[in-house]
Amino acid sequence: MKKLINSVDTVVADALAGMAAAHPDALRVDLDKHIVYRARAKEQGRVAIVSGGGSGHEPLHGGFVGPGMLDAACAGEIFTSPVPDQIIAATTAVDRGAGVLHLVKNYTGDVMNFEMAAEIAAGSGIEVATVVTNDDVAVEDSLYTAGRRGVGVTVLAEKIAGAAAEQGRPLAEVAEIATRVNANGRSMGMALTSCTVPANGKPSFDLPDDEMEIGIGIHGEPGRHREKIAPASEIAGRLVEPILAELPAGDGHGVIAFLNGMGASPLIELYVMYHEVAELLAARGVGIERRLVGNYITSLDMAGCSLTLLRADDEMLRLWDAPVNTPGLRWGA
Structure with missing residues (x-):
């Protein structure tokens, strides 16, 4: 295993310290609790959004804290849920x-x-709504979930909600929009290699050089099936x-097409993949309204990609x- 780290025990803390150093004007990082905040809080009377999950998926979630997306992100250890005290x-x-809206990927620990955190917050007088993303069509249940995994739609929901x-919309409306995004989005991923969790020191699963895994999860879970590279x-x-x-x-609406890298595939390959996806969608009569290509919800050093399609209505596109x-993520600001 070759990693740019100091110690397997301090990877998350060191990375958060690096985020704080790299973005001092945009982020405030609580290094004790492993929470990333906006440097400047929203004005009073606005709904706040909190998300989070295991580390190793960067830039999700801490990289999406800022105006137009999240107010805070809770970083768990690698591939491990944040704890209730953080949330x-x-x-x-x-x-x-x-x-406050909690946006949560459908993994059991998350x-x-x-x-638990929402119940405690409600007891102290904070109104909390929760939306769980579960867009991965590859599985119904997995090692980490009851039901489908929450993957790429999470990024789109964080942006749109x-x-x-x-804009100052009320909590019920913000939660409804996030729910609608989840209901209208579907994802699936593939891998050319496994990922290596620093604490384990070896790939999460073995994948021969001439094979690929279809339907993988973002925590290094094997997929639906394995086949020869194509x-x-x-x-x-x-x-x-x-x-x-x-x-x-x-109903007359096209899609937001999100071609996401899993961490180790270069952008040239992601653009090759996006071109093929666009050709297939055109052949099927599916219009692409907006596009996003790059590494946004990764799995450490896994080579591969995922595709998310969101059937986007006019309101979603405006948001x-x-x-x-x-x-x-940055535009128009």
Whole structure:
């Protein structure tokens, strides 16, 4: 194992210290509790949004803290849920009197710990709404979940709900928009290699050089099936077809197409994949309204990609286009 780290025991703390040093004007990082906050809090009377999860998926979630997206992100250890104390501290700190939305990926530990934190926060007078993302069509249940995993739609929900909160919309409306994004988005991923968790020191699963894994999870979980490596045009089909089979009907609306790198695939390969995806969608009569290509929800050093398609109505597109200014996503600001 070759990693740019000091120690396997301090990876998360050292990385958070690096975020604080790299973005001193944008972020405030609680290095004791492992929470990333905006440097400047929202004004009173605005809904705040808190998300979080295991580290190793950067820039998710801390890289999406800032105007137009999250108010705070709780960083667990690598591939491990943040604990309730972190989530309570973040929720209390960012509440501006209009309530707090928790955006949670559907992994058992995340759901349980955010649920506990929401109950405690409610007991102290903070109104909390929770939306759980579960967009991965590759599985119904896995080692980490009951039901489908929450993956790429999480980024889109953080952006779209974040824009709604920035506009001053009430908590129920912000939560409804996030729920609608989740209901209309589907994802699937693939891997050319496994990832290596520093504490383990070896790949999470063995994958021969001439094979690929279809339907992987972001915690290094093996996928639906394994097959021989194929050209990008064929790999794109392995992702597009299962997603389209479960994507809600369009009613005249196109999609936001999000081609995400898993951490180790260079951008040149992601653009090759995106071109193939765009060709397949055009052939199926699916219009692409907006596009996002790059590393946004990763799995350490895994080579591969995921595809998320969101059937986006006019309101979602307006909120997607709204200004955002975070370390990991920025436009119009």
